[in-house]
Amino acid sequence: MRKIILALSVVALLTTSCGTKKKIAALESKNKEIQDLLNTCTVKLNTCLTEKEAYANQIDFLKKNNSDLINNMGNMTTLSTKGAENIEKALESIKEKDLKITRMQDALTKKDSVTLALVTSLKGAVGISDPDIEVNVEKGVVFISISDKLLFKSGSYNVSDRAKEVLGKVAKVINSKPDFECMVEGHTDNVPFNGNGILIDNWDLSVKRSTAIIRVLTKDLKVNPAQLIAAGRSEFIPLVQNNTPENRATNRRTRIVILPKIDQFYDMIEKEMKKQ
Known part of the structure; x- marks a missing residue:
């Protein structure tokens, strides 16, 4: 078990x-x-x-x-x-x-149009067509340059009858613009001036020619003396060289410088431009 x-x-x-x-x-x-x-x-x-x-x-x-x-x-x-x-x-x-x-x-x-109008207007007013008389505008100033053979005899400051005819036309422009001022500049060539007891040199001659022109403008042509300025530049602002008789004749001149104000003769410019 x-x-x-x-x-x-x-x-x-x-x-x-x-x-x-x-x-x-x-x-x-x-x-x-x-x-x-x-x-x-x-x-x-x-x-x-x-x-x-x-x-x-x-x-x-x-x-x-x-x-x-x-x-x-x-x-x-x-x-x-x-x-x-x-x-x-x-x-x-x-x-x-x-x-x-x-x-x-x-x-x-x-400006170009105004310049053209001024020259045309002044030439028309003065009736200038002579090559010995030149009208132009520079910087708003009008210049009328007249050869001395139209104004004086050589070496003289007696104004000729023909010069009075030309100056009569210039006087019309001045008299029509009583607000303008005009400077009459006499210029000579570089030939020395022989003193005649009255004038000494080309300075005297240039100034005497300027005053002679002014007397014609004031006495004969009834320009207001208050508008005029007499100036002589002698031989020192020639247009061309004084090396030939022709060039010397070119440099002998009287220049009338018209000094207007633009606003005073604008109507004249405008009328002339309208004609164009």
């Missing part, structure tokens, strides 16, 4: 031992799977942590970049506004300059 019980006990023990080993093996296998899974999860976790750090750095960079962009946009807005204002000012300046240029061009065109 004892043998039977002992034998049964051994069998039971062996059976129990086998089951335990199987369970242990199964648990070890399960433990290995869990360990592998844990290792895999650990690797993935580390990867995620690394990526998280990288993303965090990127986020910081993007935030900073976004802030810089916002600031730059503000600066660009300011710059754009200033740029637009500068462009607008530049365009206004260009418009002003274009307007000034246009006005200058108009003024030059008008």
Whole structure:
């Protein structure tokens, strides 16, 4: 009986031992799977942590970049506004300059027209067609230049009869414009003047010829003396070189300089321009 019980006990023990080993093996296998899974999860976790750090750095960079962009946009807005204002000012300046240029061009065109009108008007009024009498305008001043061979004999300051005819026409212009001033300039050549007891040199001769013309204008032709100015320029404002008899004759002249104000004879100009 004892043998039977002992034998049964051994069998039971062996059976129990086998089951335990199987369970242990199964648990070890399960433990290995869990360990592998844990290792895999650990690797993935580390990867995620690394990526998280990288993303965090990127986020910081993007935030900073976004802030810089916002600031730059503000600066660009300011710059754009200033740029637009500068462009607008530049365009206004260009418009002003274009307007000034246009006005200058108009003024030059008008000046040319006025010059032509003045010369034409005075020539018409004086009735001058003689090549020894020249009428022109320079810088708003009218010049009537008369060769001395029409006015005086060589070395003389006595006015000829023909000169009085020409001066009578000039006097009509002066008398019609009482606000004008007229300067009568005497000019000589460079041949030294031989003193005759009255005149010393070409200065004296040029001034004496000027005063002789003025006496004719005032006494014979009734020009207001207050409008007239006597002047002598001697030989020092020649038109050409004094190197030939013809050139010296050209330089011997009397020039009547009419000094009007534009607003005082504008009507005359306007009428003449309308005729054209």
